[in-house]
Amino acid sequence: xxxxxxxxxxxxxxxxxxxxxxxxxxxxxxxxxxxxxxxxxxxxxxxxxxxxxxxxxxxxxxxxxxxxxxxxxxxxxxxxxxxxxxxxxxxxxxxxxxxxxxxxxxxxxxxxxxxxxxxxxxxxxxxxxxxxxxxxxxxxxxxxxxxxxxxxxxxxxxxxxxxxxxxxxxxxxxxxxxxxxxxxxxxxxxxxxxxxxxxxxxxxxxxxxxxxxxxxxxxxxxxxxxxxxxxxxxxxxxxxxxxxxxxxxxxxxxxxxxxxxxxxxxxxxxxxxxxxxxxxxxxxxxxxxxxxxxxxxxx
Numbered sequence: 360x361x362x363x364x365x366x367x368x369x370x371x372x373x374x375x376x377x378x379x380x381x382x383x384x385x386x387x388x389x390x391x392x393x394x395x396x397x398x399x400x401x402x403x404x405x406x407x408x409x410x411x412x413x414x415x416x417x418x419x420x421x422x423x424x425x426x427x428x429x430x431x432x433x434x435x436x437x438x439x440x441x442x443x444x445x446x447x448x449x450x451x452x453x454x455x456x457x458x459x460x461x462x463x464x465x466x467x468x469x470x471x472x473x474x475x476x477x478x479x480x481x482x483x484x485x486x487x488x489x490x491x492x493x494x495x496x497x498x499x500x501x502x503x504x505x506x507x508x509x510x511x512x513x514x515x516x517x518x519x520x521x522x523x524x525x526x527x528x529x530x531x532x533x534x535x536x537x538x539x540x541x542x543x544x545x546x547x548x549x550x551x552x553x554x555x556x557x558x559x560x561x562x563x564x565x566x567x568x569x570x571x572x573x574x575x576x577x578x579x580x581x582x583x584x585x586x587x588x589x590x591x592x593x594x595x596x597x598x599x600x601x602x603x604x605x606x607x608x609x610x611x612x613x614x615x616x617x618x619x620x621x622x623x624x625x626x627x628x629x630x631x632x633x634x635x636x637x638x639x640x641x642x643x644x645x646x647x648x649x650x651x652x653x654x655x656x657x658x
Contacts, residue, residue: 384463395443398440406648447463484526488527543561552580569645
């Protein structure tokens with residue numbers, strides 16, 4: 360992240376170092392916020408934001424935020440970047456009830472490579488099933504990316520990385536597989552894909568839905584079902600997906616070797632990157648291009 364980059368904050372583009380909030384902001388103390396993770400990819404037609412409208416549907420005033428995302432990409436001059444819109448209760452009453460506190464809205468953008476390391480997309484990662492359970496669906500709603508929920512994920516991934524693994528996998532309180540700390544999970548057995556269904560307290564990820572559509576287009580069946588821990592151990596292939604993680608293979612779980620990325624994972628990963636980089640016209644509807652500013656006179 361560069362100090363010269365801009366951030367969109369409450370309707371204005373401000374310098375990175377000048378983007379400040381009050382220490383008494385409700386969102387800081389109580390986790391009362393929602394956010395999105397969005398990627399903009401470099402394509403032959405210029406920077407393209409992948410499924411921007413789908414991401415912003417989960418946030419209010421999405422039309423204004425879409426324009427703001429485009430303005431921010433242009434102001435920072437990034438051909439490829441990660442976008443982080445966030446809305447949270449700001450400074451006002453400092454109690455659990457937010458009262459009439461204002462809602463602050465910001466969008467950050469910065470270049471972000473492979474989320475789990477540059478080698479992760481090719482070699483895969485080592486994962487550990489966490490002792491921390493995924494928060495249940497009747498505890499906190501999982502349809503939105505609420506900031507407070509991510510304490511659950513943070514505890515899980517800290518436990519995993521301290522044990523020498525790259526990522527964590529969380530189970531539900533009933534012992535079914537839920538997801539990674541920031542990703543959805545797919546397993547492959549006999550060239551059939553399975554992924555935990557929404558009853559597992561998972562975020563209905565946009566990348567998850569993307570993978571399901573791509574898999575169907577490639578001729579693979581996808582089952583949304585309850586997945587148990589041992590399903591992971593005996594899978595032929597395993598991968599995680601998300602806006603940040605993209606399509607990241609998993610080569611072992613709890614030291615049970617799954618192996619290097621397999622044929623199905625490689626096919627889906629390749630098709631995904633063809634889609635996000637505008638190399639496959641079948642998925643062009645997912646790409647949204649910022650409007651190009653008119654050339655300045657005399658340029």
